[in-house]
Amino acid sequence: MKKLLVGALALLALTACNKDCKDAALQQEAMQFGSNIPALNLRMANNAFEANDAIGISMTGDATATNVEYKTTAGGATATFAPAATGLTFAEGQTVNFVSYYPYSANATTDLAIDLTNAQTDVLYSNNLTGIKTAKAANGANHVLQFTHKLALVSFTMTGLPAGTTIASAQLEGIVTTSSMKIADGTLTNGTTTATQKLQLKNGAFAPTIVIPATNANAKLVIKLSDGKSYSYTFANLALQSGKNHKFNVTLASGAITVDQVNGQISNWDVVDGGNVTVVPDNTGGVTPPPTPQPTTGELLFPGADFEDFAAFKGTLNSRFGLQAYATEAAGAGRNGSTALHIKNTPSGNDYIFTAENKAGKDFSGKTKISFYIKGTAAGKSLSCNVYTDGRNYKAFNVGDVNNADVNVSVAANNQYAGSITANDWVKVTLDITGLTLSTSGNLFSLKVGKEVAWDLYIDDITIE
Incomplete structure (x- = not known):
């Protein structure tokens, strides 16, 4: 083998x-x-x-x-x-x-x-x-x-290619490609420089590619088709995890490539779901960009914000608030069979479920939306969120009524929990943070629940774009 x-x-x-x-x-x-x-x-x-x-x-x-x-x-x-x-x-x-x-x-x-x-x-x-x-x-x-x-795997599937067209080449640029493993305990120590790694192809289509587990800032996916056209996308943070299979569905339509990261189970490689990205035409390949910008989707707001790596999620939390005991890891209950955060209790107070800190010091300048998905019920109360502007001061966002439809939320004067949640399937909640300067240290995002009602709610995929 x-x-x-x-x-x-x-x-x-x-x-x-x-x-x-x-x-x-x-x-x-x-x-x-x-x-x-x-x-x-x-x-x-x-x-x-x-x-x-x-x-x-x-x-x-x-x-x-x-x-x-x-x-x-x-x-x-x-x-x-x-x-x-x-x-x-x-x-x-x-x-x-x-x-x-x-x-x-x-x-x-x-x-x-x-x-x-x-x-x-x-x-x-x-x-x-x-x-x-x-x-x-x-x-x-x-x-x-x-x-x-010990290493990671990326798997791409592609649809929408023009008749007679195949993938001529594909690569990830600016990623870690070297490491060493300690025989005594299996610990990996990665190299400090980045390089370009070709993605595996078979008969003009993608084949699985093994990669080094690492968090790669500004890694670039470049795809060239047999008709000479080239497409690319730059990841803000491409996090590749040991033993995980990172699956991407790639669709070519309307002059752009859309890439969705999805869930699934393949052999005994685990699979991670890190949200969606969009790949747009690369001018260097001679392709004229579409006249209007292609829609983009978000990156994880903080490590573990998709709850696939629950330890990473807990590692971002403010030690003062921590995580409520009734908010637990729910493997298989998330979107597409992933892991979610499950809130199940009748709290006596308006509780902080968690407060995540910006421990990586990320700069979110230019971002306009924070989104997350919910599924479940809360009869008679709703969610409230804090988005911190300097680690201490924050803007409140009150979700209000949710009735099986996506909701958009603007800044409120203070935290309120009026409303009721009924989400029989996954519903997207989007917070409009246009014009806000987010904290680059300390507290970043809090999720709160209203008191004295029964909560049975799942949270998944907290992203920013």
Whole structure:
């Protein structure tokens, strides 16, 4: 398997020591690693190991060994890994731990160098086997190395191409393309410079591309079609997460490319939903821009504002207010099956659900809208939001009545909770922040609920544009 790989590698039985063995040392000439790879919907090569695929295994504890190479003896979904040279050994009665990674590198005694600038590599890591004392598990089964994806994945699909037209090239410019992984614990340390990485194509269409997990400011997506026309979009913040599959649907219509980031589940890559972006024609490709600006959609207002990375969301919160105990992570309940914030309680006061800070010091100059989505009910009260202008002072926005239709909200004199919410499906709430200067430090955005009514409401995708 030269490219993408998921599944588990089984640590086969260590040959038991017979009574004549000196020091009860396990004789491991027969020690091998097997593979059990489930079928993939998404892969670069196939869903099986190929001949001579290699992994590196290190052992710690009462016995140690560093970066021992094991290779497949033949390809196939149930391929067997055998030592490339001397195999691992430990004495009966000793306790050891195993870590493993793919692909093997002879230089990876402490760190594995990763460079995706000109090549695709799916880096896998396993550290689940700890405290191992016996050749087999208690139930007699083989010990299993469970691997996780350390890098990120981007997947694009494209519709609306003119007849006979294909994608000639596509790339992400200004992104991190190098990193290194610490073998001991799987920690990634990214390079400090950015470069251009080509997106994978197959038969004139997009194929999945592995990328370095990183937050890339001002990364640029450039797509060139076979008719010579070029299109581009600059991301304010392209956040790529380890083990996540970032899916984009690309549609060409009316002289522009629209890109929607969507949810879905593909194999055991997780999927993140980061809102929508629009790709417009690139003048350098000889295409005349449309006469009117194309509609744009927002970026996340703060890290975790789509609630996919709940730890990141909580990390932005004001320590004074924190997060209400009745506001919880709701996996699978968000838009398109994503994660949402669930508010379920009958509060005795007009509570702050949370207050997010601008800890990154972002400048929101020129932004005119903050939007978020709601679904659910609050009978007899509504939401109020604070948008902070200097970390302390704020403008209030009162959502008011919501009855299964999108709402637009202007600045109010103060916080009010009059209204009622009925949203049987996702409803978009848009705050008009035209002319406001948002805080570049301290408090940025608060969400509040009215008191003494039953709330059962989901919040998702808080963005700014």
